[in-house]
Amino acid sequence: MLRLSRAVALIVLLLLAPTVAAERLRLVADAWPPFTDATLVNGGLATDIVSTALARAGYASDFEQVPWARALMGVGDGRYDVLINAWYDEARTQLGQFSAEYLLNRVRFIKRRDDSIEFQNLQQLHDYPVAVVRGYAYSAEFDADPQLQKVPVHNFAMAVRMLAARRVRLTVEDEYVARFYLARESPRVRSAVEFLPKPLSENSLHILVSLKNPRHEQIVAGFDREIARMKVDGSYARLLKQHGM
Numbered sequence: 001m002l003r004l005s006r007a008v009a010l011i012v013l014l015l016l017a018p019t020v021a022a023e024r025l026r027l028v029a030d031a032w033p034p035f036t037d038a039t040l041v042n043g044g045l046a047t048d049i050v051s052t053a054l055a056r057a058g059y060a061s062d063f064e065q066v067p068w069a070r071a072l073m074g075v076g077d078g079r080y081d082v083l084i085n086a087w088y089d090e091a092r093t094q095l096g097q098f099s100a101e102y103l104l105n106r107v108r109f110i111k112r113r114d115d116s117i118e119f120q121n122l123q124q125l126h127d128y129p130v131a132v133v134r135g136y137a138y139s140a141e142f143d144a145d146p147q148l149q150k151v152p153v154h155n156f157a158m159a160v161r162m163l164a165a166r167r168v169r170l171t172v173e174d175e176y177v178a179r180f181y182l183a184r185e186s187p188r189v190r191s192a193v194e195f196l197p198k199p200l201s202e203n204s205l206h207i208l209v210s211l212k213n214p215r216h217e218q219i220v221a222g223f224d225r226e227i228a229r230m231k232v233d234g235s236y237a238r239l240l241k242q243h244g245m
Helices: 002-022 045-056 068-077 090-094 140-144 156-164 175-182 187-192 216-233 235-242
Strands: 025-029 061-065 082-087 096-098 103-112 129-133 149-153 170-174 193-210
Touching: 025 045, 025 068, 045 061, 045 082, 045 103, 045 216, 045 235, 068 082, 068 193, 082 096, 090 096, 096 216, 103 156, 103 175, 129 156, 149 156, 156 170, 156 175, 156 187, 156 193, 170 175, 175 193, 187 193, 193 216, 216 235
Parallel strands: 025 061, 025 082, 129 149, 129 170
Antiparallel strands: 082 193, 096 193, 103 170, 103 193
C-alpha cells in the first residue's frame, strides 16, 4: 500500500509539472529608471513591486528589457505575458487586460528654492523659460500651449543643472524620475531646487497582461489582491524605501 501511495503521488507530480512550469510569467518593459531598468536592483522599483506581488499570488517570473514598441507588440502577440509599466489607454485593451493602479506617476514642475513662482494654471507660467526634454510628452495641455517658453534639452540632468545655474526658471519631470536623478546630483544642485506643490498631470501605472495568456483574468485578480495586501502589511512601503522613494 505504501508503494502504491508513492506511485500515485509521483504520477500526480508528473501530471502537475507542466502546469507549474506554465505559471512562470514573462515580464517585459523598456528602460525607464527608476521604474524599470535591468541595471538597477531587482530591475527597478516597478519591476520589484510587480514581481513581488506576482510571486505572492503564486507566479514565478522572468524579466526582459526591450524597446517600448517591441514590448507592447510582444504583449499583443503573446511573446510576453506581462507589460510592467503601462499607462491606461483604451486601444491597449485590445492587447491585454489592465490591472488596477499600483503606482501613480505625477509630473511636477521644479523651481529654485529662492524663486517665488506659483502654479495653479499654465497661463501663470508663460513668462518663464521652462527646460523640457526633447521628445517627451508631459500633458496634452502643456504640450499644445504655444505661449510657454520651452527650452529643449537632452535630458533631465541637463535641465536641473540649468535651473540651478539660473539659466531657466523651471523644469518639469515625473516626480519619481526626478528624485532618482536628483539623488545622483551634487549637493549644490539638490539643495538649490524644489518641487512646486501642484502637479501638472497624474497618470496611474498598471500592468498589462496579454490576452493571449488564457489565465489573464486570474493573473490580474491575483496581482491586484496582493498589491492591496502589500499596502496593508507594510511590504509595499518597504519596497519604496529600498528604492530610495
